[in-house]
Amino acid sequence: MWSRRARFCPLCSASLVTREVGGRPRVRCPDCRFVLYENPASASAGLVLDPRGRVLLVRRAIEPFKGAWAIPAGYQEADEDPPAAVVREVREETGIAVRVVRLVDLIHVPDDARKPANVAVFLCRAEGGAPCPGHDAAEAAWFALGELPRELGFDNGPRILGRLMAGGDLHDEVRARP
Numbered sequence: 001m002w003s004r005r006a007r008f009c010p011l012c013s014a015s016l017v018t019r020e021v022g023g024r025p026r027v028r029c030p031d032c033r034f035v036l037y038e039n040p041a042s043a044s045a046g047l048v049l050d051p052r053g054r055v056l057l058v059r060r061a062i063e064p065f066k067g068a069w070a071i072p073a074g075y076q077e078a079d080e081d082p083p084a085a086v087v088r089e090v091r092e093e094t095g096i097a098v099r100v101v102r103l104v105d106l107i108h109v110p111d112d113a114r115k116p117a118n119v120a121v122f123l124c125r126a127e128g129g130a131p132c133p134g135h136d137a138a139e140a141a142w143f144a145l146g147e148l149p150r151e152l153g154f155d156n157g158p159r160i161l162g163r164l165m166a167g168g169d170l171h172d173e174v175r176a177r178p
């Protein structure tokens with residue numbers, strides 16, 4: 001667990017210890033009683049469609065899944081809500097401006113090497129811009145559903161992009177959005 005690598009209390013800087021708290025071993029501070037709980041991070045991902053029904057993907061330049069394609073996603077800042085996070089992340093990673101249509105999935109990722117996370121997946125409509133990769137993306141591009149890349153990272157294959165293949169509902173929703 002990532003918390004085992006923490007050495008010092010973020011509140012009082014005392015050396016942390018591992019003790020049982022609430023029925024499981026947790027890293028805590030012996031001085032100020034701070035407990036480092038292992039909570040998942042919050043992340044937002046964008047299932048972005050353009051007027052032609054293509055989906056926006058980025059090829060990852062960093063681990064995990066370096067070299068694989070995935071929908072744009074990133075961790076939420078503490079002062080932004082999940083829809084704001086997806087709008088920012090998509091623009092940073094791809095250069096594309098989007099409008100959020102609705103939440104389509106919430107995925108718990110317990111085994112990410114960085115940190116466990118809950119990923120909110122938002123259906124988004126592309127509003128403008130040309131694909132241009134950001135700092136942690138090697139490429140950004142539109143893909144027709146019949147021509148998706150083979151190597152897809154995270155749960156992007158069956159769980160997320162599979163929805164698009166299954167029917168036209170999501171495309172209709174994006175087109176109908178004023």
Ligand SMILES: [Zn+2]
Binds near residue numbers: 013
């Ligand atoms: Zn402390």
